[in-house]
Amino acid sequence: MPRVKVPRKSTAVDMTAMCDVAFLLLTFFILTATSRQPDPLEVKIPSSTVQFKVPDKDLTILTIGKGKVFIEIIGQDVKKLTLQKMATEYSISFTPEQIKRFAVISSFGVPLNQLGTYINMNGDQRAKSGVETGIPTDSTRSGELFKWIEQARYATAELHQTEMRISIKGDAEEEYPTVRKIVDVLQRQKVNKFSLITSAEAAAK
């Protein structure tokens, strides 16, 4: 009986298609990954075992470090409206161009009277200029920080019909009195619920 000859086939698989798909996905993930913007105020956040993630809208983050406070309003529309409201409140004006530029600034800590100049600078100048002295907190009732938070809350309520959440992102080594001052500002406008931003830590048994 003649032997049936099985033709030997190559075991090499064509990887081209797989490679295509892999890179397509890779490109997608790289593009969708939100690039982390450099923080003007570097803070080392403490860790905790909580599992609740920070929401990504209707939120204002107060960064506390080195005795200074920086504010970050999430959402370009809210940020724009907040600035307009602040401008009316303090009767100063910003050009439409400035408002547009302001919408893309992440976190800032500049007294309101220098905000105009600050907006006109580019990234490098901002870091060097030394105007980033933090939002003035001298008066808890009518200080600029109080107003910023208040106006941001109004703006969120107006645009999204929800209550704005407030998160505090404090430096681990920050002295407690600074934090207390900020919490006081919040409590003065009846914000008794806020969250502290922490990094993840392995849960204890």
Added chain:
Amino acid sequence: MAELDTSSGGGKGGKIRTKKQSTRVDLTAMVDLAFLLITFFMLTTSLSKPLAMDIAKPDKDERNPDNKLEVKQSQTMTILLVKGNRVVWYMGEAGKSQPTIEGFAGITKSLLENKKKVKDATGKDIMVIVKPTDGATYKNFVDIMDELSITKTNLTAPAVDDDPKNLMDSEIAFMKENGLL
């Protein structure tokens, strides 16, 4: 496909003979790398989000300063956050029981012990009052709130009293004595 036709190059005139080489490239390593990167980006996009610890503070009404929460001394434990990453805690009324100075490593155990003691003695849940003093850092505060949630104490009413005016005289005296203020 990933091949190119290179057969036309050699052989004219039959003098120079170049070996026909396959232009097939092994893509396995490249695919490996691509998938590694995909995994990395997939994981980091969702995991890099910071976490939020919710804090609810009692309402501070300026017009009504007498609006205070009365708590039974038999079920209270007061924790003072003091200088040098340490805590001072005591049970019951200030000045009547001996405060204990402890580091953050031991506070979990003390919390659990006291929680059990209060539960056994009174049948009620323990009330923990946290008083951060000026010497404490923000990290201490986050840590103690975290400890409370780990030990599941004070879940309903977190009592954070950070007003320096509310520090009892005996508490201040004790901290001064031990150089913790």
